[in-house]
Amino acid sequence: MKNNFKKIYKIDEIVHDPKVTFMRVCKGQTMFDQNPLFIPGPTNIPDRLRQAMDVQTRDHRSPDFVDLMVPVQTGVKEVFGTESARILFFPASGTGGWEAAIANTLSAGDKVLMARNGVFSHRWIDLCQRHGLEVQVIECIWGNGVPADRIEAALAADVEKQIKAVLITHNETATGVRSDIAAIRGALDNASHPALLFVDCVSSLASMPFLMDAWGVDIAVAGSQKGFMLATGMAILAVSEKALDAMEQARLPRTFFDFKDMIKANDAGCYPYTPPMNLITGLQESLKMLGEEGLDNVYARHFRLAEGVRRAVAAWGLELVASSPDLYSDTVSAIMTPRGFDSNLLTQHAFSGYGVSFGVGLGELNGKVFRIGHLGSLTDVMVLSGLATIEMAMADLDYPVELGCGVAAAQSYFRQSRIGADRLAA
Numbered sequence: 001m002k003n004n005f006k007k008i009y010k011i012d013e014i015v016h017d018p019k020v021t022f023m024r025v026c027k028g029q030t031m032f033d034q035n036p037l038f039i040p041g042p043t044n045i046p047d048r049l050r051q052a053m054d055v056q057t058r059d060h061r062s063p064d065f066v067d068l069m070v071p072v073q074t075g076v077k078e079v080f081g082t083e084s085a086r087i088l089f090f091p092a093s094g095t096g097g098w099e100a101a102i103a104n105t106l107s108a109g110d111k112v113l114m115a116r117n118g119v120f121s122h123r124w125i126d127l128c129q130r131h132g133l134e135v136q137v138i139e140c141i142w143g144n145g146v147p148a149d150r151i152e153a154a155l156a157a158d159v160e161k162q163i164k165a166v167l168i169t170h171n172e173t174a175t176g177v178r179s180d181i182a183a184i185r186g187a188l189d190n191a192s193h194p195a196l197l198f199v200d201c202v203s204s205l206a207s208m209p210f211l212m213d214a215w216g217v218d219i220a221v222a223g224s225q226k227g228f229m230l231a232t233g234m235a236i237l238a239v240s241e242k243a244l245d246a247m248e249q250a251r252l253p254r255t256f257f258d259f260k261d262m263i264k265a266n267d268a269g270c271y272p273y274t275p276p277m278n279l280i281t282g283l284q285e286s287l288k289m290l291g292e293e294g295l296d297n298v299y300a301r302h303f304r305l306a307e308g309v310r311r312a313v314a315a316w317g318l319e320l321v322a323s324s325p326d327l328y329s330d331t332v333s334a335i336m337t338p339r340g341f342d343s344n345l346l347t348q349h350a351f352s353g354y355g356v357s358f359g360v361g362l363g364e365l366n367g368k369v370f371r372i373g374h375l376g377s378l379t380d381v382m383v384l385s386g387l388a389t390i391e392m393a394m395a396d397l398d399y400p401v402e403l404g405c406g407v408a409a410a411q412s413y414f415r416q417s418r419i420g421a422d423r424l425a426a
Contacts, residue, residue, distance in 0.1 A: 036378065038386040039359045040173045040203055040332035042225040042232050043376030049229055052285035053278040060277060066269035072280055073266075075287040076236060079227075079295065080220055081211040085238040088262050091276045094202035097221035097235030098124050099131075100257035101198050102165075105219070105243055107251035108132035110164045113154055113195070115139075115146040117179075118172035119363040124200060128167070131252055136163065142364060143323040145179040152187035155195065164246075165196040165218075171204035174362040175321045176334035176371065178208065185216040196243055202226060205236075206290060207302045207331045207375045218243040224279050226331070228286045229376045234279040299330075304417050305374040305383050306330040311413045312387045312406030316394075321369060331375035332359065336368060341399060343370040350393040358390060380414040 036044050059065070073087040080087075090096055106112070112133050114125050117140035128135050138150050146168050155163065166188065171178050181199055188195060196218040201210050205220070206227025212220050217240070224234040239259065247259055255261075258272075265272040290298055310328065313320060313335050321334035337343045347358045347370050359371030372390070374383055387407050394401045 035355045036382050036386065037357050038372050038374070038390075039357050040226070040371060040373035040375065041223075043227075043229055043373065044378065044382075045229055045231065046289070046377045048289065049282050049285055049377075053231060053282040055278050055281050058277060060271050060275050063269070065271070068280060068284065069266065069269070069271075069275075072284045072287065075291075076283070077238070079206050079210070079287070079290065080222075080238040081209070081215075082213045082238055085212055085220075085240050086244065086263065088237045088239060088259065088266075089275070089280065090235040090237070090257060090262070091233060091274075091279075092235040092257075093225070093232055094200065094221055094223040094235055095123070095127070096257065097202070097223065097237050098127055098200065100235065100237060100254070100259070101219045101221055101243075102128060102131060102133065103250075103252045103254035103257050104259040105196060105246040105250050106131075106133060106164055107249070109134065111136060111162045112165045112167055113138070113151065113163050114167045115151070117144055117146060117175065117177065118142055118169065119174035120172055120200065120202075121146075121167075121169040122363065124167055124169065141323070142175050143177060143321045143327075145177050145327045146184060148180060148183035148187045151184055152191050155188060155191035155193040158191075158193065161194060163193065163195045165198055167198045167200075169200045170210070171201065171208065171329050171331060173203045173329075173332055173359075173371075174334065174365060176329045176332045177322045177327045178204065178329045179327075181215045181217065182211075188216070196246060203331050203375070204329075206286075206298065208329075209299055212238055212240075224283065227376060228283060229289075230279055230282045230286060234276050234283070236283075302330040302375060304414070305378055305380065306333065307417075308380065308383055308410035308413050309333050309372050309374050309387065311409040315405040315409035316391075316399075316401045318401075321365065332371055332373045334359075334361075334365065334369050334371045337370065338400060341397070342367050346370055346390075346393055346397060346399075349397060350390055353393065353396065354389050356386065356389045358386075380418070384410060384414070 076087050110133050112128055113136045115138040116122050125135050168184055170181055198219045199217050200221050202223045203226050205222040220238045222236040224230040225232040261272040319336050322328050343361050344367050347360050350356050350358055359373055361369035387410055391403055391406055395403045
């Protein structure tokens with residue numbers, strides 16, 4: 001296809017090229033600063049949380065630090081769906097949470113079981129291999145969830161119980177696929193296998209239901225920058241007693257991510273090193289916001305926003321990467337572009353022409369898929385603006401899409417779902 005978007009415009013030039021959409025090229029900035037993000041994280045930060053994170057330095061060794069830390073850790077338990085797990089905060093992204101999970105519970109040479117069904121499960125596999133773990137990989141077609149039957153078969157075949165942990169990505173952000181963690185727990189139980197169960201819920205927690213205790217999860221890894229709507233920089237882990245017991249035999253090296261150091265300091269009302277104070281303060285306010293909306297309502301909102309996007313995708317005549325409706329993620333939709341269209345050009349044009357970010361295709365989906373993130377601080381109206389933007393970008397690039405059809409489909413769904421909710425409330 002011919003690319004019409006490589007012309008370089010001068011500073012302060014008024015652009016009248018209809019393929020660029022009328023805009024002024026400004027030095028170092030545009031009027032785009034307040035446009036919402038439609039990537040699957042980091043997510044939009046509400047002003048209320050931006051203000052909550054804008055705090056003066058305080059002494060994390062002072063007696064009142066515990067007054068901040070303990071209630072926040074307690075509040076996070078409800079979001080994880082646990083009463084018994086230990087909540088730990090590390091100054092890191094979700095990747096740091098992955099590393100903390102394995103470094104505190106496993107030893108070099110230990111065997112772990114993982115399914116590779118997207119970029120983020122692939123990266124967790126790579127992290128384990130770099131730490132000297134033996135990874136038994138179940139290869140999956142991207143677009144499918146983690147196959148519980150194949151997990152069970154692998155565990156049943158492990159008669160000597162050499163597999164120490166099963167690692168699962170709950171919501172694979174690259175493909176927009178949600179896996180069934182309850183079914184994975186069933187696989188472990190059916191095989192009578194003692195392996196630990198670790199779950200990456202970075203892009204699902206505080207957006208979709210997560211039931212750590214009911215699902216028998218031993219370590220759940222999340223982050224501050226997605227459903228909690230905060231800045232990136234804090235890995236949030238929930239750790240079971242079984243996982244804490246495994247620390248006694250674990251021999252992988254850890255210092256910064258040592259659970260024992262963190263627990264000892266937290267029990268004394270402090271932190272083993274300088275904490276991300278602004279993020280802990282922000283998380284305190286985030287929990288208030290989630291509580292005011294109600295977690296069930298938060299999950300219902302995410303489903304409604306996701307379904308609106310899915311209706312738009314169907315109206316465009318495009319397809320999701322997720323292979324069946326039971327796998328659809330409520331936080332991100334990965335959408336396949338028509339044959340002959342480069343999805344990278346689409347996301348680049350949406351950003352350069354309209355100042356709005358959409359997710360690119362990752363790994364083997366690079367150039368074939370664009371992603372719409374619909375999680376965190378978003379409303380029906382904000383999602384409609386994103387759908388309108390990507391429609392305009394597709395029309396600019398001559399996609400076989402009728403301008404307005406996706407927006408209309410989402411509008412119709414949002415209206416009807418809200419009318420139904422209003423009637424139920426009445």
